[in-house]
Structures are given as C-alpha cells and as structure tokens.
Amino acid sequence: MxxxxxxxxxxxxxxxxxxxxxxxxxxxxxxxxxxxxxxxxxxxxxxxxxxxxxxxxxxxxxxxxxxxxxxxxxxxxxxxxxxxxxxxxxxxxxxxxxxxxxxxxxxxxxxxxxxxxxxxxxxxxxxxxxxxxxxxxxxxxxxxxxxxxxxxxxGTAYEGLIRAGTSGRDALAVVGLGPVGLAAGLLGGKLGAVPRVGLDPSPERRELAVRLGAVDAAFGPDEIDAARAACGGGADVAVDCSGSEPGRGSAISLVRERGRVVLVGEGNAMTVPEVSPTLIHPSITIIGSWVxxxxxxxxxxxxxxxxxxxxxxxxxxxxxxxxxxxxxxxxxxxxxxxxxxxx
Missing domain, CATH: 3.90.180.10 (Medium-chain alcohol dehydrogenases, catalytic domain)
Incomplete structure (x- = not known):
C-alpha cells in the first residue's frame, strides 16, 4: 500500500x-x-x-x-x-x-x-x-x-459547544473561521444559537463562512465593536478556534457580561492585562475543551x-x-x- x-x-x-x-x-x-x-x-x-x-x-x-x-x-x-x-x-x-x-x-x-x-x-x-x-x-x-x-x-467543535451549554437562548461568536470554526458555526446553528457572527483576518475565509451559512455575518479582527453590535451587544458564547493569542483576546472581548468563552484552538499564550475588569467583574466563564x-x-x-x-x-x-x-x-x-x- x-x-x-x-x-x-x-x-x-x-x-x-x-x-x-x-x-x-x-x-x-x-x-x-x-x-x-x-x-x-x-x-x-x-x-x-x-x-x-x-x-x-x-x-x-x-x-x-x-x-x-x-x-x-x-x-x-x-x-x-x-x-x-x-x-x-x-x-x-x-x-x-x-x-x-x-x-x-x-x-x-x-x-x-x-x-x-x-x-x-x-x-x-x-x-x-x-x-x-x-x-x-x-x-x-x-x-x-x-x-x-x-x-x-x-467532534472538537461539538464538544466545545455542548460544554458551554449552547442553545437557542444564545448569541454565538466564532473566532477563527478555518475548518473548526466553520464546524462551530454550523453546529451552533443546529443547536439553536442565533445570531452567529464570525471573526477572521482572511477575507476568503470570512466570505466562505457566510456563504456556507456557518455565520450570519463575518468581521475582521479590528471590527470587534461591529461584531458585538451584530450579536445585539455581545455574544453569550464565544468559541476561539484560532489558537492565537490575539484570537483568544478577541473572544473575551466579544462576550457580554456573564458570557462563556470556549478555547478549542491549540497553541500559543493568553494574556489578560487587567483581570478584574476583564474577567472577574463581568463574571466571564472560560472553558478549555480538548477534542x-x-x-x-x-x-x-x-x-x-x-x-x-x-x-x-x-x-x-x-x-x-x-x-x-x-x-x-x-x-x-x-x-x-x-x-x-x-x-
């Protein structure tokens, strides 16, 4: 063979x-x-x-x-x-x-x-x-x-979504619109999440995600405010599929108070410069999910x-x-x- x-x-x-x-x-x-x-x-x-x-x-x-x-x-x-x-x-x-x-x-x-x-x-x-x-x-x-x-x-995307309890009560943000991000958006829709927004630096991947119906709208990394607005003021669940330090920071920035952030992308670091105003006071839940x-x-x-x-x-x-x-x-x-x- x-x-x-x-x-x-x-x-x-x-x-x-x-x-x-x-x-x-x-x-x-x-x-x-x-x-x-x-x-x-x-x-x-x-x-x-x-x-x-x-x-x-x-x-x-x-x-x-x-x-x-x-x-x-x-x-x-x-x-x-x-x-x-x-x-x-x-x-x-x-x-x-x-x-x-x-x-x-x-x-x-x-x-x-x-x-x-x-x-x-x-x-x-x-x-x-x-x-x-x-x-x-x-x-x-x-x-x-x-x-x-x-x-x-x-399978990886599904695990992250169900660990966050994603449902029709949630607006969903997906950071990183590669294959796992596309999966997270498509599955999030089947679990009832609406609206769904995506974030990715690649115009090609943003266009693909919208065309496939994985997200309702897609934005560049410098459009956090617009992405939050498209979620109605912030996502309830944000899934980072990028595995990058900026991507993880974006996922945290995208969720509203008491939101849940799921980390499924492998590699790199995560820096939170101000823990109290960024995580503690808004009561953000961070979930690690592996496969x-x-x-x-x-x-x-x-x-x-x-x-x-x-x-x-x-x-x-x-x-x-x-x-x-x-x-x-x-x-x-x-x-x-x-x-x-x-x-």
Missing part, C-alpha cells in the same frame, strides 16, 4: 509500505476519505514536533481524520463486518484508565495511548488498521467525507440526518493520495476550507 509520511520542514513523503493485517479486536479499512487537520500542519508538517507527549510524532503514516470501509476483520472483532462504513475516533486509549472509561481516550494516561497519524499509522494511506472499539458506524445519510470531517474537527469523547462523537454522527447536515460542505478541495504534497501546501496557506485526501 501507499502511505504519506511527514518528515517535517513543510514536506511530505509518499512511500510504498506493506499491507497490514488485522489482529485480535482489529479491523482493516480501505481509506475512502482522510482530511487534513490544523494540528498536523502546526505540529508535524512544519516542525516535526517532539515535545508534548501527545504531539510526539513517531514517523508513522499521517492523518488522524479517516473514514473508510471495512475490508477485513481480525479474530475477536464482534461488532463490525466487511462492508461497514465507519469513521475513526483518532486516539486509541488503554480502555482502563478513568478517562478511557468515560469515553475521553484523548486524555488517556497510559503509555499505551496512541493517536492515529501521530504514534500509530493513520489515514493518509490506501489501508488503515484500526481497533474495532475506535470505529463509529456511519448512517446511510453520511458520506465518507462527512465521517472524516467528524473524526476530529466537527471530544467517543460517545459525543457517536451522538453527533447520529444527529446528522435529523439535522440534515453534511459536514463535507466545509471541504473546499480534494486531492488523490498521490498529490498529498499539493494538498498539504494548500492547507498550510490558511485561506481555504477543509482539505481532503481521497483514493
């Missing part, structure tokens, strides 16, 4: 690798869609990061947002069968620690924890070996691209047909596996929607 390795220094390496065989409790998937995540760009594609254990890339096949079709099952696999269509929760945990028992394999504390595309082979390949327990069945309504988008980006649980991801997949929502609408470009280098270069430019690899 072919597989894409990320050696760092903004490059890709397409290699011929042996076809894997499923072991006990495992399934073999034929890759049908594998999308590119901003964390791959930030921590592997550019830097080959070796710091935080969760981001210790071990030279495996990249891609932690896969969806595929089961083509073989290993001994002891009891839930899935050949022909089933699945997406993959992208962290395989030990299954025994408190986080795993609660469904948050992302926070698994065991040395056995391995993220697809980071510490074990991921989805940028013809075939993917997955643990059966990490796979989520796709309803007939959902496409493989839908599943790939849910596997990280939409999601497998149960919430399963819940999200189940809701898609009822919401008539295809996450693939945020995919702006698809490339065959052989053109992975072009796909990563476009994703790295930061002006498009979601980028996907397909067979």
């Amino acid at each position: 072919r597989g894409v390795i990320l050696p760092g220094n903004s490059s890709t390496d397409l290699r011929e690798l042996p076809d894997p065989e499923p072991g006990p409790g495992q399934v073999l998937l034929a890759m049908r869609a594998s999308t590119i995540c901003g964390s791959d760009i930030r921590a592997i594609y550019r830097e080959h990061h070796q710091g935080d254990p969760a981001e210790t890339y071990q030279g495996v096949v990249a891609g932690h947002e896969p969806a595929g079709e089961v083509v073989a099952v290993g001994p002891g696999a009891i839930r899935l069968a050949v022909g089933d269509r699945v997406c993959v929760y992208h962290i395989s945990g030990c299954g025994q620690c408190d986080s795993c028992v609660r469904g948050y394999q992302i926070s698994c504390s065991s040395p056995r924890r391995a993220a697809y595309g980071w510490q074990r082979d991921g989805g940028h390949a013809d075939l993917i070996l997955a643990e059966e327990r990490d796979c989520i069945l796709l309803p007939d309504f959902a496409t493989f691209l839908d599943g790939a988008c849910v596997a990280c980006g939409f 999601t649980s497998i149960e919430h991801m399963r819940e999200l997949v189940h809701r898609l047909p009822f919401w008539d929502l295809h996450p693939e609408v945020i995919v702006s470009d698809t490339f065959p596996l052989a053109q992975a280098d072009a796909a990563y270069r476009l994703a790295d430019a930061g002006r498009s929607g979601k980028i996907a690899l397909t067979p």
Whole structure:
C-alpha cells in the first residue's frame, strides 16, 4: 500500500509500505476519505514536533481524520463486518484508565495511548488498521467525507459547544473561521444559537463562512465593536478556534457580561492585562475543551440526518493520495476550507 509520511520542514513523503493485517479486536479499512487537520500542519508538517507527549510524532503514516470501509476483520472483532462504513475516533486509549472509561481516550494516561497519524499509522494511506472499539458506524445519510470531517474537527467543535451549554437562548461568536470554526458555526446553528457572527483576518475565509451559512455575518479582527453590535451587544458564547493569542483576546472581548468563552484552538499564550475588569467583574466563564469523547462523537454522527447536515460542505478541495504534497501546501496557506485526501 501507499502511505504519506511527514518528515517535517513543510514536506511530505509518499512511500510504498506493506499491507497490514488485522489482529485480535482489529479491523482493516480501505481509506475512502482522510482530511487534513490544523494540528498536523502546526505540529508535524512544519516542525516535526517532539515535545508534548501527545504531539510526539513517531514517523508513522499521517492523518488522524479517516473514514473508510471495512475490508477485513481480525479474530475477536464482534461488532463490525466487511462492508461497514465507519469513521475513526483518532486516539486509541488503554480502555482502563478513568478517562478511557468515560469515553475521553484523548486524555488517556497510559503509555499505551496512541493517536492515529501521530504514534500509530493513520489515514493518509490506501489501508488503515484500526481497533474495532475506535470505529463509529456511519448512517446511510453520511458520506465518507462527512465521517472524516467528524473524526476530529466537527467532534472538537461539538464538544466545545455542548460544554458551554449552547442553545437557542444564545448569541454565538466564532473566532477563527478555518475548518473548526466553520464546524462551530454550523453546529451552533443546529443547536439553536442565533445570531452567529464570525471573526477572521482572511477575507476568503470570512466570505466562505457566510456563504456556507456557518455565520450570519463575518468581521475582521479590528471590527470587534461591529461584531458585538451584530450579536445585539455581545455574544453569550464565544468559541476561539484560532489558537492565537490575539484570537483568544478577541473572544473575551466579544462576550457580554456573564458570557462563556470556549478555547478549542491549540497553541500559543493568553494574556489578560487587567483581570478584574476583564474577567472577574463581568463574571466571564472560560472553558478549555480538548477534542471530544467517543460517545459525543457517536451522538453527533447520529444527529446528522435529523439535522440534515453534511459536514463535507466545509471541504473546499480534494486531492488523490498521490498529490498529498499539493494538498498539504494548500492547507498550510490558511485561506481555504477543509482539505481532503481521497483514493
């Protein structure tokens, strides 16, 4: 099979690798869609990061947002069968620690924890070996691209929104209108939030967010007052998907008194120069949210047909596996929607 390795220094390496065989409790998937995540760009594609254990890339096949079709099952696999269509929760945990028992394999504390595309082979390949327990069945309504988008980006956005209790009582602001921000806006609308405004420095991404219906209006970073006014005087919930220090500051500035700010974008710092007038006196709640649980991801997949929502609408470009280098270069430019690899 072919597989894409990320050696760092903004490059890709397409290699011929042996076809894997499923072991006990495992399934073999034929890759049908594998999308590119901003964390791959930030921590592997550019830097080959070796710091935080969760981001210790071990030279495996990249891609932690896969969806595929089961083509073989290993001994002891009891839930899935050949022909089933699945997406993959992208962290395989030990299954025994408190986080795993609660469904948050992302926070698994065991040395056995391995993220697809980071510490074990991921989805940028013809075939993917997955643990059966990490796979989520796709309803007939959902496409493989839908599943790939849910596997990280939409799941991450959904977790942040439900942690903030987002509902029809809330005006929603989304800072950073990349793929996760688009997901937050679309899902926020399905949860009832109105109005929804976005903030992003890229005119292309602002235009895309409005065109897709992810937000009702989009503004540049220097238009905080206009964005607050569009929310009726401030948002009840602001989700920072930018992962930047200015973006986090903007999210705090966008919420009204007793508002909730959710931080889902990875990396960088957050500086609050005046804590009392900025956070304490207006009673702002700040919520950190890292990916999601497998149960919430399963819940999200189940809701898609009822919401008539295809996450693939945020995919702006698809490339065959052989053109992975072009796909990563476009994703790295930061002006498009979601980028996907397909067979």
